[in-house]
Amino acid sequence: MRFVFPHSDHIREIERVASGQTTGRDAFVVESWLRCINTHRLDPAQACEAFIVPEQQLKEHRQQSEELIYIARSGLEQLYQQVAGQNYVLLLSDREGVTVEFLGDPLFDNNLRKAGLYLGSEWSEWRAGTCAVGACLESGEALTIHQTDHFDNTHTPLSCTAAPIYDTRGSLCAVLDISLLSSPILKASQNLALHLVKATARRIELANLMAQTRHEWVLRFSRSPEFLDVDPEAAISIDARGRVIGMTHGGAQLLARSAGLHWRSPDLLLGEPISRFFDTDIDRLPELTRGRPTQERVLFARDGNALFAHAIEPQPHLRARRPRAERRQIPPPLKRLGGDAPEIVALQARAAKLARTALPILIQGETGTGKEHLARAIHEGSGLKGRFVAVNCAAIPEQLIESELFGYAPGAFTGASAKGRKGLVEQADGGTLFLDEIGDMPYALQSRLLRVLAEHEVLPVGSSDSRPVRIRVISASHRPLPEAVRDGCFREDLFYRLNAAVITLPALRERPDFDWVLERVLERHRTDGKALIISEAVRAMLKAHRWPGNIRELENVIAVAAAFCEDNTIELWDLPAEIGGAEAVDGADGESSALRRVLADCNWNVSEAARRLGVDRTTVHRRMKRQGISHPH
Known part of the structure; x- marks a missing residue:
C-alpha cells in the first residue's frame, strides 16, 4: 500500500516505517504507527481532529464506569495535587478510550477541549491515531507518546503519558492519562510523569480489589518491609477454599512469574489454589496478619523469590449490611440519589425493580424532595430508548396545557404554527412521560390524558387523525391524590391508571x-x-x-x-x-x-x-x- 504524503519530515518518517525501514522510535510507537496504517487505515496526511462524544453518549459511558470513577477519584485528586502548577491535565478513559473523568485548569478549558484533553474526548487508536490512551489500550502497558510520536501533525504539540488500570479479573478496564499541551523537547522530561501515573494506577487497582472483595482474604505484597502496610506493590484476593479469585495487575504478574505462565492469560491464574504459587495455604494466612512484625511476614514464591506479605482477614457479613448486597443490583442512576442507610437502599431497590417494568408509577413527597430526579433515574434504569419528557402541570397556563401536551395541527388556532407542532406526549414516544404535580392538572384535561393512557394514541388539537404512542408514565404530586379524588377535583379512574405502584420520598x-x-x-x-x-x-x-x-x-x-x-x-x-x-x-x-x-x-x-x-x-x-x-x- 502506498500513501501520497505532503512533504514533511514527520510524515516521511512514517512512510519509511510503513515500508519496513528502521527508526529511532520506541518499539511501541512503531507498532502503533503500523496498526494505524495497516489495521485502522489512517492517513497521516489527514488531520485526526479531537472528537468529543455527544452528551447522552458521555452520560452512558460515565454510568457504566460509575463505580470505578468513585473509587479512582481520591487517587486522581492526589496525583493532580502532586503535579499542581505544571499545567498537567488528568484523563480517566474507559475501555473504549472515552474520557469519563477529567481534572484540569478551568482557565484553559477552550484550549484543552480543542486539543481533546477534556471530558468526553475519545482517544481510541482507530479514531485519534497513535496516542497514549489508544496505544495503552492496545498494548496493555504504561507508556509515553511524546510530541512527534503521535501519528499525525494535529497532536504533535502534546505529550501524553498513560498507564492501564486492570479489574480484579485481570481485564484492562480503564486508562489513566496525564498530558501537557506543550512540553520540553526531550521525551525523558516525562519520566517522572510515567512513574507517578503508574503508581496511581496501582493504588486505584488496590482500592478496587479491597472494595470488591471485602469479605474474602486479601494478600498484599512488597519487596520492602517498610512499604508493605502503606504502599504495597501487588495484591490478590483468596476465597475460603484457598483459591485466587481476584488480583491487581501487579498481583497477576507476580502469580504468572511464580508459575511460569503469562499475565495476559488471567484465566490460567484465577481459580487456582494459592499453594500453586507460594509455599503457603489458606490455613497459614493468619500468620501473615499484623499480629506479627513486618520483617517476619515473608513468603517464598514457587520461582524462589522472597516477598514480604500482609494478609487481611475477611470482614464479617453483618446483618445490618445486607442492603449492600442488594445495592449492587441497583442501577447507577438510582444509587446516586441516596446513601447507604437501609431505608434509603430499600427505596432504591424498590424503584430499581419497578424501573424494569412498564407499570405506571406515582411518586409522592413534599415539595423539593427530588421527585423529578427519582423519575429521571427510573427512566435511565429502565432501558427505554426514547426520551425522558418532564411536564410541570402546575406551571403551564391552563389555556396552553392542552396544546402543549397533545400538540396541534397546522393552523389549529390563531397564532398556531403553519407546520403544526408535536406535543410533549408524542415527544415521549418510546420513552417516559413525567407528569409533575399531576394533582394540579385541570379536570377537563384529565379525561383526555386518560384516553391517551387507555388507547395508546394522541389526538392533536384541531386534528381528526390520531397518532399512536407508546409511553411509560411516571407522575408525581406533593399532595395526597386520594384526598383530591374524595374532594372531586381529580378523576378516580385516572388515579387508578396512574398509581399502579407508589413510591413515597421522605422529607429531608x-x-x-x-x-x-x-x-x-x-x-x-x-x-x-x-x-x-x-x-x-x-x-x-x-x-x-x-x-x-x-x-x-x-x-x-x-x-x-x-x-x-x-x-x-x-x-x-x-x-x-x-x-x-x-x-x-x-x-x-x-x-x-x-x-x-x-x-x-x-x-x-x-x-x-x-x-x-x-x-x-x-x-x-x-x-x-x-x-x-x-x-x-
Missing part, C-alpha cells in the same frame, strides 16, 4: 442519610475547585432545621453560605436568617453578634469557641479583631 428532615445528602450538596457548590467545609456547629444547626423546602431549600442555603464564607469554610454567621445565621441580626452587626453568642456560650474561652465552630484559634482571633470584639472585662 426524616432522611437517615442526611449527612450524605449534605455532602453531595456541598460538593455541587464547591468554589474555585476547592471543597466546602462546614463546622460542627453549622452541621448541628442544619440538622435541627425543619427544611420545609427540603433538598431544594438546602441547595439554596448552601449556595448563599458559599458566597459569604471565607477560606471555603462555612461558619454560623454565613448561614441565612431563616436557618439562624448572621442575617437573623439586622445590618452589618450580624456576623459580630453570631460570634459573640458563641464566645458567650463558651465563657469567652477562645479555644472552646474554635472547637465548637470547627476552626482554629487564629481564625477566631482574626474575626474578633476585625469585628472589634474584646473580652467583656
Whole structure:
C-alpha cells in the first residue's frame, strides 16, 4: 500500500516505517504507527481532529464506569495535587478510550477541549491515531507518546503519558492519562510523569480489589518491609477454599512469574489454589496478619523469590449490611440519589425493580424532595430508548396545557404554527412521560390524558387523525391524590391508571442519610475547585432545621453560605436568617453578634469557641479583631 504524503519530515518518517525501514522510535510507537496504517487505515496526511462524544453518549459511558470513577477519584485528586502548577491535565478513559473523568485548569478549558484533553474526548487508536490512551489500550502497558510520536501533525504539540488500570479479573478496564499541551523537547522530561501515573494506577487497582472483595482474604505484597502496610506493590484476593479469585495487575504478574505462565492469560491464574504459587495455604494466612512484625511476614514464591506479605482477614457479613448486597443490583442512576442507610437502599431497590417494568408509577413527597430526579433515574434504569419528557402541570397556563401536551395541527388556532407542532406526549414516544404535580392538572384535561393512557394514541388539537404512542408514565404530586379524588377535583379512574405502584420520598428532615445528602450538596457548590467545609456547629444547626423546602431549600442555603464564607469554610454567621445565621441580626452587626453568642456560650474561652465552630484559634482571633470584639472585662 502506498500513501501520497505532503512533504514533511514527520510524515516521511512514517512512510519509511510503513515500508519496513528502521527508526529511532520506541518499539511501541512503531507498532502503533503500523496498526494505524495497516489495521485502522489512517492517513497521516489527514488531520485526526479531537472528537468529543455527544452528551447522552458521555452520560452512558460515565454510568457504566460509575463505580470505578468513585473509587479512582481520591487517587486522581492526589496525583493532580502532586503535579499542581505544571499545567498537567488528568484523563480517566474507559475501555473504549472515552474520557469519563477529567481534572484540569478551568482557565484553559477552550484550549484543552480543542486539543481533546477534556471530558468526553475519545482517544481510541482507530479514531485519534497513535496516542497514549489508544496505544495503552492496545498494548496493555504504561507508556509515553511524546510530541512527534503521535501519528499525525494535529497532536504533535502534546505529550501524553498513560498507564492501564486492570479489574480484579485481570481485564484492562480503564486508562489513566496525564498530558501537557506543550512540553520540553526531550521525551525523558516525562519520566517522572510515567512513574507517578503508574503508581496511581496501582493504588486505584488496590482500592478496587479491597472494595470488591471485602469479605474474602486479601494478600498484599512488597519487596520492602517498610512499604508493605502503606504502599504495597501487588495484591490478590483468596476465597475460603484457598483459591485466587481476584488480583491487581501487579498481583497477576507476580502469580504468572511464580508459575511460569503469562499475565495476559488471567484465566490460567484465577481459580487456582494459592499453594500453586507460594509455599503457603489458606490455613497459614493468619500468620501473615499484623499480629506479627513486618520483617517476619515473608513468603517464598514457587520461582524462589522472597516477598514480604500482609494478609487481611475477611470482614464479617453483618446483618445490618445486607442492603449492600442488594445495592449492587441497583442501577447507577438510582444509587446516586441516596446513601447507604437501609431505608434509603430499600427505596432504591424498590424503584430499581419497578424501573424494569412498564407499570405506571406515582411518586409522592413534599415539595423539593427530588421527585423529578427519582423519575429521571427510573427512566435511565429502565432501558427505554426514547426520551425522558418532564411536564410541570402546575406551571403551564391552563389555556396552553392542552396544546402543549397533545400538540396541534397546522393552523389549529390563531397564532398556531403553519407546520403544526408535536406535543410533549408524542415527544415521549418510546420513552417516559413525567407528569409533575399531576394533582394540579385541570379536570377537563384529565379525561383526555386518560384516553391517551387507555388507547395508546394522541389526538392533536384541531386534528381528526390520531397518532399512536407508546409511553411509560411516571407522575408525581406533593399532595395526597386520594384526598383530591374524595374532594372531586381529580378523576378516580385516572388515579387508578396512574398509581399502579407508589413510591413515597421522605422529607429531608426524616432522611437517615442526611449527612450524605449534605455532602453531595456541598460538593455541587464547591468554589474555585476547592471543597466546602462546614463546622460542627453549622452541621448541628442544619440538622435541627425543619427544611420545609427540603433538598431544594438546602441547595439554596448552601449556595448563599458559599458566597459569604471565607477560606471555603462555612461558619454560623454565613448561614441565612431563616436557618439562624448572621442575617437573623439586622445590618452589618450580624456576623459580630453570631460570634459573640458563641464566645458567650463558651465563657469567652477562645479555644472552646474554635472547637465548637470547627476552626482554629487564629481564625477566631482574626474575626474578633476585625469585628472589634474584646473580652467583656
